[in-house]
Amino acid sequence: MNSAQLLLIIKRLAEGMLTTTEIFALTLVLSLPLGFVFCFMRMSKNKALSTVMKVYISIMRGTPLMLQLMVVFFAPSLLFGLTLSWQGWRFTAVIVGFVFNYAAYFAEIFRAGMESISPGQYEAANILGFSKGQTFFKIILPQVIKRVLPPVTNETITLVKDTSLAFVLSVMEMFTEAKQIVATTSSIAPFIVAAVFYFVFNAIVAAVMGKIEKKLSYYN
Amino acid sequence: MSKVLSMKNIRKSFADNEVLKDISLEVEKGEVVAIIGPSGSGKSTFLRCATRLETIDSGEIYYGDECMARTDEKSGVIYADKAQMKRINKKFSLVFQNFNLFPHMSVMKNITSSPISVFGVPKAQAEKTAMSLLERMGLEDKAKAYPCELSGGQQQRVSIARALALNPEILFFDEPTSALDPELTGEILKVIRGLAKDKMTMVIVTHEMSFARDVADKIIFMDDGYVVEQGDAKELINNPKSDRLKAFLSRFEN
Numbered sequence: 001m002n003s004a005q006l007l008l009i010i011k012r013l014a015e016g017m018l019t020t021t022e023i024f025a026l027t028l029v030l031s032l033p034l035g036f037v038f039c040f041m042r043m044s045k046n047k048a049l050s051t052v053m054k055v056y057i058s059i060m061r062g063t064p065l066m067l068q069l070m071v072v073f074f075a076p077s078l079l080f081g082l083t084l085s086w087q088g089w090r091f092t093a094v095i096v097g098f099v100f101n102y103a104a105y106f107a108e109i110f111r112a113g114m115e116s117i118s119p120g121q122y123e124a125a126n127i128l129g130f131s132k133g134q135t136f137f138k139i140i141l142p143q144v145i146k147r148v149l150p151p152v153t154n155e156t157i158t159l160v161k162d163t164s165l166a167f168v169l170s171v172m173e174m175f176t177e178a179k180q181i182v183a184t185t186s187s188i189a190p191f192i193v194a195a196v197f198y199f200v201f202n203a204i205v206a207a208v209m210g211k212i213e214k215k216l217s218y219y220n
Numbered sequence: 221m222s223k224v225l226s227m228k229n230i231r232k233s234f235a236d237n238e239v240l241k242d243i244s245l246e247v248e249k250g251e252v253v254a255i256i257g258p259s260g261s262g263k264s265t266f267l268r269c270a271t272r273l274e275t276i277d278s279g280e281i282y283y284g285d286e287c288m289a290r291t292d293e294k295s296g297v298i299y300a301d302k303a304q305m306k307r308i309n310k311k312f313s314l315v316f317q318n319f320n321l322f323p324h325m326s327v328m329k330n331i332t333s334s335p336i337s338v339f340g341v342p343k344a345q346a347e348k349t350a351m352s353l354l355e356r357m358g359l360e361d362k363a364k365a366y367p368c369e370l371s372g373g374q375q376q377r378v379s380i381a382r383a384l385a386l387n388p389e390i391l392f393f394d395e396p397t398s399a400l401d402p403e404l405t406g407e408i409l410k411v412i413r414g415l416a417k418d419k420m421t422m423v424i425v426t427h428e429m430s431f432a433r434d435v436a437d438k439i440i441f442m443d444d445g446y447v448v449e450q451g452d453a454k455e456l457i458n459n460p461k462s463d464r465l466k467a468f469l470s471r472f473e474n
Contacts, residue, residue, distance in 0.1 A: 118318075118320075120316060120318055120320035121320060121322065123273050123316070123320060124316065124320035124321075124322070126272070126273060127271055127273070127309075127313060127314045127383075128313075128333075128334035128338065128382070129306060129309040129310070129334055129338040129339065130334065130337070130338055131338075134337060134338070138333065138337065139322055142324045143323065143324055146324070218366060219323050219324055219366045219367070219368050220323070220368050
């Protein structure tokens with residue numbers, strides 16, 4: 001292989017990287033808040049609601065993400081007889097699958113974070129007259145964010161690698177590209193390049209999360 | 221004299237365990253009341269009922285003329301509505317055994333966050349009040365520090381400043397020195413003595429008998445959910461009448 005071929009591989013994978021980044025960013029931006037919603041439902045005093053959430057989370061964690069993606073993609077046509085010829089459906093299905101899967105994991109991380117806050121914090125807020133909303137946003141949430149940062153970093157790094165699962169729905173993210181090039185050129189180089197891309201991406205993620213963690217280390 | 225707090229016939233159970241069995245307490249303006257008694261006697265629960273951290277099963281609680289809770293024969297205990305509760309909330313504050321400062325906020329923010337965000341005090345004014353309280357606590361150089369950088373005694377003094385920030389009519393202390401070693405206990409007791417001298421109305425749950433005797437006007441001895449004995453602080457400690465109080469006090473003499 002010459003350098004021109006290598007350059008071509010890098011160029012095509014870099015293009016795929018755009019879709020990879022899109023999947024990553026959209027999933028993160030949507031699943032973090034949804035994770036909090038799921039966390040509240042899971043912690044709800046309403047028994048039915050918390051049980052539903054508990055079952056939902058155990059399904060999301062207990063079955064492969066790849067399978068979930070396929071279920072999301074095929075459900076409209078196989079379950080409801082809808083024909084989705086819409087171009088963007090593959091990508092949308094990937095995002096829906098990822099968001100609902102990751103929100104389940106984040107919900108459990110947030111729950112652990114919420115439960116680690118001492119009841120005394122709520123009581124002090126109560127005595128000082130803070131409303132429930134103020135107590136959550138001003139007192140509890142900042143402390144929860146600090147505590148859940150390390151496990152959230154873990155999940156985020158896993159997410160970078162999981163984006164490669166989008167290939168099952170033939171979404172042209174970076175790994176799908178790499179596989180196609182390997183199939184046509186019989187060279188292992190695309191995989192090596194893909195590995196480097198993932199590794200660098202995760203190095204950036206780890207550095208950013210480390211920075212945030214450091215920023216929040218002014219108290220303990 | 222005007223009554224700052226009036227609690228009548230308070231009952232409270234946790235499941236089958238009745239913790240408060242018909243307890244009443246009236247606190248006059250400027251009065252210091254100490255509540256003593258063995259662990260599990262209901263002292264802390266009583267304070268938590270007074271400050272609405274626990275809801276009562278029956279009885280009534282008044283702050284001045286404002287009713288926080290009353291018992292209706294038909295519908296049981298009725299608590300003040302939101303607007304009323306906000307007014308009442310300003311009248312009292314509570315100092316916790318474990319301080320419960322907000323770890324992510326500086327000392328200054330710990331003291332000013334409630335006045336600013338809950339009661340709409342202008343920031344400059346809230347900070348001025350906070351600085352003068354910190355000076356009073358001997359902590360004027362710690363405004364920018366975070367709770368984790370302070371000793372236990374300093375943290376407790378910050379929490380007292382936080383409790384005073386809204387100028388409450390009555391201040392409750394729930395075993396304010398129990399989490400501190402003897403050396404640091406002294407500095408907190410000194411602060412409370414200073415407040416008593418300034419005629420701050422206070423209700424203090426404490427295990428410090430000599431402190432209770434010296435600083436309180438009135439002592440209430442609780443055991444097993446009842447008020448066993450109450451009266452003038454010195455009289456009660458020096459001449460206990462009931463056998464239970466005698467037995468309790470004898471454990472503190474050595």
